[in-house]
């Protein structure tokens with residue numbers, strides 16, 4: 001089967017390929033990947049590289065036996081290892097490479113999200129290879145994406161890629177963990193990512209990686225929902241890249257959805273973390289679902305959590321447990337406590353002013369599927 005042609009791709013390379021033995025960067029697997037990148041660029045295709053391995057590449061500088069390694073030391077390892085990653089990749093190319101480090105916060109904030117996009121676009125326009133990673137030296141737990149499979153999927157959506165290649169230490173997705181089951185079979189094509197696909201994925205098997213197959217499936221779901229064909233391939237085999245250059249599939253293709261979400265709705269759904277909940281009445285559930293209406297102050301029955309203006313919240317039915325939508329709230333939880341259940345004119349009567357009664361505008365409301 002020929003794979004769909006692509007114009008712009010994100011290639012994610014895991015720690016197990018960068019620093020396979022945990023003793024710093026090794027060129028063992030990177031050379032074949034670098035050749036692939038060079039060939040793609042010569043064919044006029046654009047590539048953004050997301051490279052893991054900062055912690056693994058920096059580890060050997062630290063004389064530490066403690067297990068698990070304290071987070072603060074891991075961050076220091078990442079700071080020195082990130083240098084080695086950039087040096088390693090740069091050696092293979094006669095075009096410049098640019099380091100793009102980000103945290104989840106950079107992708108959560110719409111303005112910074114657009115800024116990441118503009119910077120990467122400008123690099124690509126000027127023939128520079130962007131090499132992205134999480135800013136591990138600075139990221140704290142709530143700022144972290146945590147795994148680069150998901151970070152790279154977010155980058156793929158930010159830059160509107162049409163292909164996403166996850167280079168792993170395994171040939172693709174199998175019907176069970178191949179490291180534990182000798183009779184596991186490779187799945188060349190996954191058309192739909194559902195619970196049965198998640199059920200195939202176990203934990204991480206490599207000593208230096210953090211993701212495992214589960215985060216790759218999650219990442220693929222993000223990317224495919226955005227219309228990006230996602231491939232999980234074996235980055236340890238040079239033959240993988242020769243096959244890809246013949247436009248054939250060496251691993252698992254997780255097919256892009258045909259009606260991708262808009263960039264903004266994708267960002268809202270997959271990047272923003274909900275900070276609270278709004279419980280709404282049955283009529284409002286119907287209005288939002290059937291008519292695509294905005295959510296009004298009069299629709300709200302109760303508020304949960306402590307969120308600020310501009311935070312994402314889940315919209316739930318007050319009568320059941322169903323989540324109806326996710327949206328960006330124009331009011332803080334505190335403000336909503338005063339105006340919930342009231343129409344604009346009722347609020348005006350009570351408080352002497354008439355605020356915007358649309359608590360979440362329809363453009364900022366992302367429907368969740370009915371369960």
Ligand SMILES: Nc1ncnc2c1ncn2[C@@H]1O[C@H](COP(=O)(O)OP(=O)(O)O)[C@@H](O)[C@H]1O
Nearest residue numbers: 014168174176177200202205206209211212213
């Ligand atoms: N169904 C499955 N198909 C393929 N690999 C699986 C599956 N279930 C679990 N795995 C494990 O996931 C591992 C890949 O994840 P990981 O080691 O974290 O890679 P990376 O460092 O590339 O992120 C494989 O080596 C494999 O042991």
Ligand SMILES: N[C@@H](CCC(=O)OP(=O)(O)O)C(=O)O
Nearest residue numbers: 015053054055147148210211
């Ligand atoms: N940002 C981290 C990588 C985290 C990660 O997802 O690693 P991996 O599972 O090897 O892709 C680092 O550079 O060490």
